[in-house]
Amino acid sequence: MKALFRSAVLLLSLVSAPAPAADVYLAPEKFLSETFDGSVPKASVLWIAGDTRAAVERILGHSAVALRVRYWQQDARSAWILEEIGKTEPITTGFVVDKGALARVAVLVYRESRGWEVRYPFFTDQFKGATLTNMNELDRGIDGIAGATLSVRALTRLARVALLLDATSRAGAKR
C-alpha cells in the first residue's frame, strides 16, 4: 500500500507540478535588439487565416495555436519569435528572415528536459540561407542530433513556418 500511496503522490505531484524551469538562453528583447542593431522597429501583427492558416497547420501537424502572430520588420528583414512543443514543453525560438532566406535561428527559451543541444550554432547554423520550396519545405536537409530528435523536428517545423509567414507578410505588404 505504501508503494500505492507513493505512486499516487508521485502522480499527483506530476499533475500539479509547475512547468519545468525555463532556461533562458537569450532574452527575446535582446534577440530583437541584436537583430536590429539596437533600434527595434514597432511590432506588426499578421493574422493567420485562410490558406496561410491551412499551410501553417500542415507544417506543424496540428492546429495553429494563435489567430495572429507578432513580428518586427525593417526593410526586407523580419524577426519572428515562435513557439512549438518539442516533446511536452514549448521551445521559444527567434528567427530572422532576410529577403526570404533565414539569416539567423536562435533558441531563446528552452523548457524540455533533454534536447537542449539544439541551441548550439553547430545545429542552428544549418538553417542560414535556407529558403522555402513551393511545397513549403526547406530547400536543404537539416542534420539531426541524437537524443534531440523531437526538438530538432520542432525547430525545423518552426523554421518553415517563419519563412512562410515572412512570405505572407511581404505578399500582404505588396498588395
Place this chain on the structure above:
Amino acid sequence: MNDPRPQPLVEPASAPHHAHPRGTFQRLLVWHRRLGLAVSVIVLLLSVTGLLLNHTDALKLDQTSLRADWLLRWYGYPPVAAPDSFRAGERWVSTAGGKLYLDQTPVAEAGGPALGAAQLDGGLVAAALADSVILLAPDGTVVERLGAASLPGAPQRIGLADDARLALGTAQGTFVADADLIQWQPAAAAPAWSEAQAAPPALRDALAQAQRGPGLSAERVLLDLHSGRLFGAWGPWVMDAAAIVFVILALTGIVNWGWRRQRAKKMVRFYSERRRQQ
C-alpha cells in the same frame, strides 16, 4: 412378511462401515462448509472483478476515469482547493492543472497561476500569467500569446484603464495598450485592477477536479480490488490466505466426493447381497 413398498436407503446397523472413522468425515464436511462460507464473498469479488478485467478493452475500463472524492482520498490524493478565479465581464478566467480556463473550458497551456483577467471591447478576454498575457476570443480561441518581447515587463497585475483600454502592472510601472494591443504606453491614471473572486460553485468544483488531474482509471481500481491491494498492506495477504483456502476446499471436496462414492458403492453392494439372500 416383506414390505412391498420401496425402502428408504438408510444405513442399517449391519451395513458396512466406511474405512475412515465417521467423526473425521463429519468434521471434514463441517470445515469444508465453514471455509466455503467464509470465502464466498471473496470468490464473488474475484469472479466479478476477474470477469470485468477480462474485458477491459471492450468495457474501456482503462479510459474510464474515477474521480469520487472518497476514492481519491483513499488513494492518498490530498484535498485540493479551487484555484483563484478572475471575473472578466461575464466570463471567468482561472488556471488549473497547468491549463488556462475560460469559464469551464481549458483554452491554453499555462505555466503558472493566472494573475488577473480583463474583458475588452468585442468580448476579447486578456488573461495575465507570470510571463505572458494571453488574448482570447469570446469562443476561447487563442488570438495571441504576448510574451516578454511583446510586453513592457513581466505582468504583475492586469486591469482596465478609464477608457476601457487594457492596463498592465509590471515592476517597471503601469502601462496601457493601444487599441490593437500592440504598443504600450505608460498609464496616466491608476486602472481598475482585476482581483480574485469567489467563482460560482459549479466552476469551483470543475476547477478542483481539473486541479486533481485525470483521477484513477477504473482498470487500476479493479486490479487493486482483485489483488486485494485496495484494502491496504494486509489486502494481498488476505487474498493469499483465500487462495490457500480455495486449494483446501478443492481437496476436501474431492476427498468428500471420493468417500461418498465409495460408500454408495458399498451400500449398493450390501443391499444387493441382502436382497439376494432374502
